[in-house]
Amino acid sequence: MAKKKIRSVKFKRDYMMALAFALFFLIVAAECFLAVWLPWHLKLESMWAEQVARHELVEQFDKVRGLSRKASTELMPPAGSEEALICRSLDRSAAFMHQNSKYLTPQQCRSFMGILQRLYLHHNTIQKSKGNGYSQEIKFSSRKFLENLRGTVPNTAPDKK
Numbered sequence: 378m379a380k381k382k383i384r385s386v387k388f389k390r391d392y393m394m395a396l397a398f399a400l401f402f403l404i405v406a407a408e409c410f411l412a413v414w415l416p417w418h419l420k421l422e423s424m425w426a427e428q429v430a431r432h433e434l435v436e437q438f439d440k441v442r443g444l445s446r447k448a449s450t451e452l453m454p455p456a457g458s459e460e461a462l463i464c465r466s467l468d469r470s471a472a473f474m475h476q477n478s479k480y481l482t483p484q485q486c487r488s489f490m491g492i493l494q495r496l497y498l499h500h501n502t503i504q505k506s507k508g509n510g511y512s513q514e515i516k517f518s519s520r521k522f523l524e525n526l527r528g529t530v531p532n533t534a535p536d537k538k
Contacts, residue, residue, distance in 0.1 A: 430483060431481055433490075434474075438467070440497075441493050441497050441500070442467040449463075460500070467496075
């Protein structure tokens with residue numbers, strides 16, 4: 378049998394092979410790029426998320442501090458006194474918060490936010506109760522104690538004989 382020579386167009390094969398090699402190397406380069414870029418990008422995103430959390434913490438801190446300062450002057454005792462105590466403690470920790478907020482870990486930010494949310498809830502509870510605080514004002518009558526000191530109150534203890 379006679380062999381037939383099969384001829385193909387040579388330039389088509391060369392272009393197809395070059396395109397296949399180019400696509401192969403392009404895919405490998407894209408995978409290497411993603412292997413390096415994706416972890417770096419995720420680290421950058423988490424860093425920005427931490428910065429946003431710290432900024433929100435400082436904003437919430439200042440908001441609760443301002444609300445407690447305003448309520449401490451407007452409300453009557455005992456609610457005003459409770460708000461004044463909260464305001465005083467927040468004032469003492471304000472300098473620390475503003476200077477060292479950049480060093481807080483995400484766990485510390487979450488715990489501080491929990492505390493601030495409880496203080497904000499306390500403020501809202503006082504506002505809704507129209508100035509009634511958690512504590513109650515106790516009326517103190519010193520008359521009984523003064524009479525006891527003067528000796529004018531008869532001894533009510535039973536006599537032992």
